[in-house]
Amino acid sequence: MRKRAVKDMDMADSSTLNRISPAINISFNVLFILFALICIIPVVFVFIISISSEQSIKLNGYRFWPQEFSLESYLFLWKEGKMIIRALGVSAAVTVAGTAMGVILTTLMGYVLSIRKFKFNSFFTMVVFIPMIFNGGMISSYVINTQFLHLKNTLWALILPLCVSSFHVIICKTFFKLNIPESIVESAQIDGASHFTIFARIAFPLSKPIVATIALFLSFAYWNDWFQSSLYITDTKLFSIQSLLDHIQRNMEMMAKNPSLGVTLQQYMNNMPKEGARMAMAIIIIVPIACTYPFFQRYFISGLTVGAVKG
Amino acid sequence: MKRGIRLKTLNSNTKAKKRKATKGDWELTLMAVPTTIWYILFCFMPMFGLIIAFKDYKIQPGKGFIYNVIHSEWAGFKNFEFLIKSNDLYVILRNTIVYNLIFIVMGSALAVILAIMMNMLHSRKRSKVYQTLMFFPYFMSWVVAAYFLDAFLNYDNGLINNMMRDVGKTANQWYMNKNVWPFILVIMYLWKSTGYNMVIYLSSISGIDQTLYEAAVIDGAGKWQQTRYITLPSLKNVIIMMFILNVGKIFYSDFGLFYQLSQGAKGSIFNSVATIDTYVFNALKSATPIGMTSAASFFQSVACCITILVANAIVKKIDNESSII
Numbered sequence: 232m233r234k235r236a237v238k239d240m241d242m243a244d245s246s247t248l249n250r251i252s253p254a255i256n257i258s259f260n261v262l263f264i265l266f267a268l269i270c271i272i273p274v275v276f277v278f279i280i281s282i283s284s285e286q287s288i289k290l291n292g293y294r295f296w297p298q299e300f301s302l303e304s305y306l307f308l309w310k311e312g313k314m315i316i317r318a319l320g321v322s323a324a325v326t327v328a329g330t331a332m333g334v335i336l337t338t339l340m341g342y343v344l345s346i347r348k349f350k351f352n353s354f355f356t357m358v359v360f361i362p363m364i365f366n367g368g369m370i371s372s373y374v375i376n377t378q379f380l381h382l383k384n385t386l387w388a389l390i391l392p393l394c395v396s397s398f399h400v401i402i403c404k405t406f407f408k409l410n411i412p413e414s415i416v417e418s419a420q421i422d423g424a425s426h427f428t429i430f431a432r433i434a435f436p437l438s439k440p441i442v443a444t445i446a447l448f449l450s451f452a453y454w455n456d457w458f459q460s461s462l463y464i465t466d467t468k469l470f471s472i473q474s475l476l477d478h479i480q481r482n483m484e485m486m487a488k489n490p491s492l493g494v495t496l497q498q499y500m501n502n503m504p505k506e507g508a509r510m511a512m513a514i515i516i517i518v519p520i521a522c523t524y525p526f527f528q529r530y531f532i533s534g535l536t537v538g539a540v541k542g
Numbered sequence: 543m544k545r546g547i548r549l550k551t552l553n554s555n556t557k558a559k560k561r562k563a564t565k566g567d568w569e570l571t572l573m574a575v576p577t578t579i580w581y582i583l584f585c586f587m588p589m590f591g592l593i594i595a596f597k598d599y600k601i602q603p604g605k606g607f608i609y610n611v612i613h614s615e616w617a618g619f620k621n622f623e624f625l626i627k628s629n630d631l632y633v634i635l636r637n638t639i640v641y642n643l644i645f646i647v648m649g650s651a652l653a654v655i656l657a658i659m660m661n662m663l664h665s666r667k668r669s670k671v672y673q674t675l676m677f678f679p680y681f682m683s684w685v686v687a688a689y690f691l692d693a694f695l696n697y698d699n700g701l702i703n704n705m706m707r708d709v710g711k712t713a714n715q716w717y718m719n720k721n722v723w724p725f726i727l728v729i730m731y732l733w734k735s736t737g738y739n740m741v742i743y744l745s746s747i748s749g750i751d752q753t754l755y756e757a758a759v760i761d762g763a764g765k766w767q768q769t770r771y772i773t774l775p776s777l778k779n780v781i782i783m784m785f786i787l788n789v790g791k792i793f794y795s796d797f798g799l800f801y802q803l804s805q806g807a808k809g810s811i812f813n814s815v816a817t818i819d820t821y822v823f824n825a826l827k828s829a830t831p832i833g834m835t836s837a838a839s840f841f842q843s844v845a846c847c848i849t850i851l852v853a854n855a856i857v858k859k860i861d862n863e864s865s866i867i
Contacts, residue, residue, distance in 0.1 A: 249759045249768075251662045259659050260668065266656070267675035270737060273690035274678075276701070280693060292699035292707075340577040343570045350567040355574050358581050365847045367588025368839035369822050370832065374594060375587045379607035395580050426569040455683035458797065462826075477685045480692070480805070506699060513689045520681050525674050532741055 274517060281305070281511040285504040293506075304507030308515070314467075314475065315515070322471040325389045326453040333394040333449045334442055340395075341403025342430050346416065363397045373462060388463035389471065393452055399445050406441040407434060444530045454520070476512050595621055595840035599833040614833075621837035630821060631838075638795050638817040641724075645731050646788045650781060652732060653739035658773055660740065661747050662765065673744070676737030684798025687734065691726070691803055717805060723814035730803055731796070739784075743777065750776045779861055786860075790853030793846045795819045818842050 251259070280293050284301035291298060308315055343349065344356055367375070372392070382388035411434055419429045435442070460474035470478070591607075598617040601610055625631055663669045679687070694701045695716040703713035716722060750773065758768050795817035801807050807820035818838060825835040 249755060249765075250664060251765055256662075256664050259663055263656075263660065263663070263668075263672040263676075266736075267672050269733065270676050270679050273687075273693065276693050277690060288699055292704040293693050293696070293701050294704065295701075336577045336580060339573050343574040346570060348566075349570045350561070350563050351571060351574075355578065358578055362581065362585040364850050365589065366585060366843060367591050368836075368843045369819065370826060370836040370839040371591030371594065372584070372588040373826060374599075374607060374832065374836075375583075375591045378601065378610065379587065380583065391580070392584055395577060395584075400577070420566065426566060426573060430573065451681060455681070457683060457685045473683055473685050476689070477802070480685075480688065510689065510693070513686050516686055517682070521678070524678070524681050528674060528677055532745060 274514075274521070277510045277517075278514055281507055281514050283507060285507055288506045301507075304504045304511040307504050307508050308511055314470075315472070315512070317468065318470050318472040318475040319515075321386070321389075321469060322454060322473065325386060325456075325471060326450050328386075329390040329394050329453045330446050330449040332390065333399070334446050336395050337399045337403050337445055338435060338438065338442065339430070340400045342407055342426075342434050344400070344404040345407035345411070346426075347413065359397050359400050376463065383463050384466045384469060385463075386469060389453075389456065389459050389469075392459055393456060394449070399448065403438075403441055403445065406438060411437060440530075440533070444533060447527050447530050451520070451524075472512075472516055476516060479509055479512065592836070592840050592843065594833055595836040597833055599831070599836070601832070617833060621833045622841075624834050625837045625841070630816070633813055634816050634818050634821045634838075637813075637815070638819075639792055641727065641795065641800075641817065642788070642792045644728055645735075646785060648728065649732060649735055649739060650784060650788075652736050654743050654777060654781060656736065656740045657743035657747055658769055660744055661773075673737070673741055677741060678737070679734045680738040682734070684796075684802040687730065687798075688802040688805065691730065692805075695726075718810045720811045720814040723804065723811050727799065727803065727815065731799060734799075743780065746777060746780050747773060782860060783857060786853045786857050790850040791846065792849055793818065793842050797823065 250256075276293070276295065279295060279297065280288070281304050282300050282302060283294070283297035284299040284303060287294075287298040340355070340359065344352065344359065346352065349355075366372075376388060376392065377383045382391070415433065416429055419433060420426075424432070455473060457471070457473035457477050460469075460471050461477060464470060464474060593611060594614070596617060596619070597611065597614040598620070599610065599614045602613070605613075660669050660672065663672075682690075692700070695703075697703060697713060697715055697717070700716070702716070706713055716726075754772050754776075755768055758772060763771070797817075797819040800815050800817050801820045801823065804811055804815040806824070807815045807817075808824060819842075822835055822839050822842075825838070826832070
């Protein structure tokens with residue numbers, strides 16, 4: 232074994248030499264193809280169900296290869312579009328507003344904590360830090376948000392509770408500390424700049440990578456959130472797309488509002504493509520994420536590694 | 543040299559504490575105000591709200607939270623007594639802790655093994671494709687994941703029941719069968735988190751000094767020996783840190799996993815799927831007096847605080863740089 236390795240060293244450099252054998256490479260590849268399939272097959276399956284005709288689902292159940300393909304589920308959703316478009320609007324508005332607010336609040340605090348000479352630095356550090364180890368829990372947050380802040384059935388209930396996280400603030404602080412030298416801040420101050428100016432003109436523009444990372448974390452969190460909605464929203468007009476999906480899991484009928492002429496609501500409900508439309512809704516939620524995440528993936532990873540550096 | 547710099551900053555820090563507040567300090571304070579208000583409203587107020595665990599909290603129509611708290615009677619530990627006497631406490635505690643332990647052990651073992659294997663693949667391009675595909679479930683919400691699961695387990699239409707009917711067996715009510723749920727939950731947890739954890743471990747593997755491997759090859763070490771004596775020891779610290787930090791959160795359960803997948807975490811599968819969080823949530827949605835539910839919530843907050851502090855103390859012993867405090 233050793234002899235052969237040494238002999239090979241003369242011909243190949245170590246990086247190609249130190250490889251697993253082709254047979255093992257192939258078997259690893261097979262294994263990873265299998266895992267990758269397990270990860271995406273549910274989506275493919277749900278997509279196939281969404282384009283199966285309701286009749287073939289009734290006959291054979293969900294199948295990878297249905298008897299008959301049909302776009303009736305999507306057509307139905309298109310016809311009943313009001314509710315979905317509204318829910319998509321709510322989700323988009325909450326995502327945009329929440330991400331913007333979150334980024335501003337997080338970077339502001341991160342900047343403040345990154346200034347070592349700040350007199351009250353330790354106080355504000357505690358403000359950010361204590362919630363990381365202790366929190367009020369679900370019940371008392373619920374009681375405060377509904378009875379003290381009166382957020383029930385408002386869009387604020389979806390936006391505010393998620394907008395700051397101590398983890399993000401600390402990532403941000405670390406980034407500023409590592410990338411914005413104190414000497415720059417000091418020289419700007421000597422030139423008469425206030426901290427607002429320094430933040431807006433120097434720190435924020437220099438922190439694009441970390442802003443991108445935090446914005447991504449936040450926007451995926453907002454887009455995927457259904458929990459706040461299930462706690463605080465009972466008004467169907469304020470349902471986000473996720474909570475709409477959550478509700479129709481139990482009650483598809485709430486989607487049916489638009490019977491065509493000459494059909495009673497009952498008949499209309501009986502004829503609607505219940506199973507397919509449910510799955511089509513899920514696909515509508517997945518598509519924007521599936522199309523965007525491969526491009527943003529590296530920011531997620533870099534964000535997590537930045538977080539690991541202690542500042 | 544490094545110590546010198548540290549000493550210097552320490553000095554300037556102590557100076558900063560003693561001097562009067564300058565204009566710059568007030569500007570910074572002003573900038574911190576919005577976020578601090580957020581923290582007060584959404585983090586510190588709920589901490590104060592924990593007081594209702596010790597109250598016979600009643601909501602009077604038209605009155606605010608503070609009024610209600612002041613006018614509710616003290617209940618002492620009555621809420622806790624109620625919680626302890628109910629049989630549910632044992633079940634939800636057991637489920638929360640045992641599931642978390644299984645998730646931590648199996649989750650990190652699988653992720654580490656896959657990361658090491660992924661790193662050995664010949665083709666970088668393929669490895670990137672696999673990573674991207676395996677990262678996908680991480681971006682799905684549990685509501686969507688519940689739909690995926692339903693496509694397979696649904697009684698009338700689900701794929702598994704279809705196949706069972708095809709071969710002449712009777713279909714199974716999966717959503718009422720409490721024996722299969724531990725497996726379903728573990729599989730779904732691994733499905734959603736493994737890709738993500740694998741990528742994290744992979745990034746720390748790529749940080750290992752390549753000359754170590756070159757030296758090992760010259761010494762005649764095979765791939766297995768390299769993994770055993772170089773890769774795993776280099777990953778040891780990361781693995782231990784992740785392990786301990788996850789143990790710190792052992793009283794928290796991933797609410798969506800337990801609640802959405804099981805479609806409510808109640809009924810005949812309650813014993814297999816209910817955790818502290820699903821229990822509290824279901825109680826909140828029902829007519830149970832809020833004081834009693836808040837006792838469970840209070841317990842969770844305090845227990846979690848303790849485990850986080852203990853876990854962090856242990857991390858500090860092992861590697862000071864990785865602790866959070």
